[in-house]
Amino acid sequence: MTQQRAVEHPRVDEPASEVLPGAGSGAPIVLRGASKVYGHAGEAVPALDRVSLDVRSGEFVCLLGASGCGKSTLLNLVAGLDRPTAGSVEVDGRTTLMFQEAALFPWLTVQGNVELALKLQRVPKAKRRERVRELLQVVHLEGFERKLPHELSGGMRQRVQLARALAQGADILLMDEPFGALDAMTRDLLHDEIERLWREQGLTILFVTHNVREAVRLGDRVVLLSSRPGRVVAEFPVVIPRPRRIESHPVADLAALITNELREEVRRHGDD
């Protein structure tokens, strides 16, 4: 049960405004007291409250939280689609965002979807076809170039999304519950797949999920967010050696522990 020791690491109970231990200054994602408030004075809704987080280069960080923890807001801030109302968000590198649902363009084939990403990156036409072939090979979809999204299974669609994300040449991959809508077997296989891609391509991944086991299965670190507003309440380094299996005891044990924390967090909202 050596893995269990991981959870004895110091919990970060208060949102820290200073540099967290272990975070290098060259971290590709650095959030310092980042807050986001929607709406105006009278009816302002805080979505994120003073979130500080460092993601190291090549790290796989899972963000875990119940509904209303501002997960999507956080990803939007990192992706540069939105600005914080207070604090700072610094991103060093190219980011891309992958979604949960069908975010492929239904009128384009698999080939067309990946190619559009290249086209918008101004990749010359002559090079696109070859690059698409390579990318589809990476996600094991060679031979499906001419299929339309609705002809594919959910797992295949998510892999096309992955290829499209990789087509942008990003080194920071932001994932918004990307496997939430998949059946268990497909999800397990895609866990293996994303882990392989992360390793092979040297990606930095910020992965949002509400599935505790998934977070423990994939992450180097699991960051627990509170709800309404979103705030970092705890961090759990995951020192279980890879390759991991979602049904293994170490994963299940750590997941059980984190689940308790998560439930406590949810219960707090039941009181008021």
Place this chain on the structure above:
Amino acid sequence: MATTENGDGARTDLLDRELSGLDHLDTALQSASSRAARIWAAAWPKLLAVALALTFWQLVVWSGWKPEYVLPGPRAVWDSFVENFSTNMDAAWTTLQRGFKGFAFALVIGTIVGALVARNRLLRSAIGSLITGLQTMPSVAWFPLAILLFKLDEGAIFFVVVLGAAPSIANGLISGIDQIQPILLRAGTVLGARRWKLFRHVILPAALPAFVSGLKQGWAFAWRSLLAGELIVNIGGKFSLGQQLDANRQLGDSAGLIAVMIVILIIGILVDALLFGMAERKIRRRYGLVDTAAA
């Protein structure tokens, strides 16, 4: 866990095979039916319906409800159709040309106005409901003004055809853009598409199904306005379908009149089915809006 003991390579290889196994199980099998069989399956109910309609018509004529010179049977109408074939085709060609010209112009206007209104909040609150209002206004109501503006000439017909079709086309585009799933716009933005590129690569194609429905409705309005126009604005020395209707009525030639009506009906069906119906079906299939289990 035997796989991990075999090392990384074997594990990746196994993952490959598992993934491709699932992929093949997940992709739907396609049933192949021959082209002829599909055409026949689509055609026979229509042919049956036509046969039933002709029978009913003949029965009404035989009942003696109206004298035959007022309500002729299918046979007499057919004879008149054959006899006046070249005149009718001449007239149909003029009418179709007018229709396509007006429709093409309405397409440009409707698309520009629709795109602007859909993407601009101020414009929408200013003229959004006006477009719907124009759509519900009977096109015949425009003719008195059109005649004052353009005299009894091509211009008057053109004006009313454009006014008939453009609001539907604009509204089709607006509702198409309104119905775009926000996730597709987000995905486009993430991929780096902004403004014109977002419009060209995401908004326009995403709105296409509703836009084509708008075009179809626009054509229906244009066709109606056109025939009304040709009845009212009679331009001397030119055969057109509307003018033929009026001429046959004045001559009291019921068979000729009904033959022209049938030509109008057939053109309407052909344009609707061949042009818009096929485009609509193709788009629905491509966008995955058809239930493949039922098709």
